[in-house]
Amino acid sequence: MSDQPLAGRTVIDLTTALAGPYATLLLAGLGATVIKVENPAGGDVSRNNAPYLGEHGLSLARTGEADMSVSMLVRGRGKLSVTLNLKDPRGRAVFHDLVRDADVVVENYSPGVTRRLGIDYAAVREVNPRLVYTSISGFGAQGGPGSGKAMDSIIQALSGVMLTAGEPDEGPVRFGLPIGDLLAPLFAVIGTVSALLQAEHTGEGQHVDVSMLGALTSLMACEPFDAFDAVGLAQRTGATVxxxxxxxxxxTADGxxxxxxxxxxxxxxxxxxxxxxxxxxxxxxxxxxxxxxxxxxxxxxxxxxxxxxxxxxxxxxxxxxxxxxxxVRDPAAAVRDPLVREREEVVPLAHPRFGAVADLSATGVPIRFSGARASLERPAPELGEHNDHVYRELLGYSPERLAELAEESVI
Missing domain, CATH: 3.30.1540.10 (formyl-coa transferase, domain 3)
Structure with missing residues (x-):
């Protein structure tokens, strides 16, 4: 048995971009088997984010078939990748086979998409009532302003955080770190692990619903900015408080x-x-x-x-x-601090085929346990790299069925 806290748990990962994949990255780092389900036509959108890492280092455009986006190299670690067309009824049947014995599903589709695809919590619960189904969205599972779609800058704007930094007479300041995208998955992981603990006692899973706007605005409310305003204290004070x-x-003279x-x-x-x-x-x-x-x-x-x-x-x-x-350090110096490297809170990043062909850093799992281990040892997968392992070895599909599903672009 692994000494990782979530060893033996299986997570079906329906996420894309950053907020969802960061949540499943953490679950993988805690020991869960994360099966990343990707569209056969291109996979996770972050696979096409420049820059790319290849045999000869970094580039702004792909120079070879084996080049991988640095975004995917970071967010895909610790995961298995399978391809599956969830718009095809046969794809939904395969998905039900995946979740039948799984512990968790994590998704970050726009509200309404999972229901239209027939893979929402209500549908999945019929297949596996013990399953924890975690949704990460811009405004909550029921939707919000406009189309319900949200990007980090939209969430920063609506949360009020853009008007907490910067000089009083300047315009809003967008945080360089995509804090809206990175905060929600932290709460999603807390909710997921809490629901797993509850399921052990009740035998019932549940829907965990985390919104990017709610997560960031809740932190805004940790500082009493409205009280500052009421008593005449400035909310934006620039470099000093x-x-x-x-x-x-x-x-200083040099910084x-x-x-x-x-x-x-x-x-x-x-x-x-x-x-x-x-x-x-x-x-x-x-x-x-x-x-x-x-x-x-x-x-x-x-x-x-x-x-x-x-x-x-x-x-x-x-x-x-x-x-x-x-x-005040720049990011390049900060991620090379010997302390965070020793604690594996930041780790070196390598290409799965070519190794450390560039001096790159990636997030580790910033949690140390006295009686357990957290790590991301498996490199990011190529698109559909684990189709045979998951579908044939774990689900028991025959080679003939796999060939048929691949030929008809179901997987």
């Missing part, structure tokens, strides 16, 4: 640092690091309320000190006084 002063991103010093003790440490311990007794900055009242003055005073010193010197001075501070 005046209500926690000194707090924010500050320039930037993040500083978090909202308490009296931390603020005193900032002043000592600057060689100005007297400021801790200064009536302008002695208490938290006074520091907040004069946040602009305080932040400018710290900037005038930090901007003429190297980043390493500034961080060292603050941390020596016990003040939380760090350099």
């Amino acid at each position: 005046p209500r926690l002063a000194p707090f924010g991103v500050l320039p 930037h640092i993040a500083l978090c010093a909202p308490t009296d003790a931390f603020a005193a440490g900032v002043f000592r690091a600057m060689g100005r311990p007297d400021l801790a007794a200064d009536d302008r900055f002695r208490t938290r309320d006074e520091r907040v009242r004069r946040a602009d003055e305080l932040h400018e005073l710290i900037r005038s000190w930090s901007r003429v010193r190297p980043t390493a010197e500034v961080v060292a001075a603050f941390t020596a006084e016990g003040v939380p501070a760090a350099e």
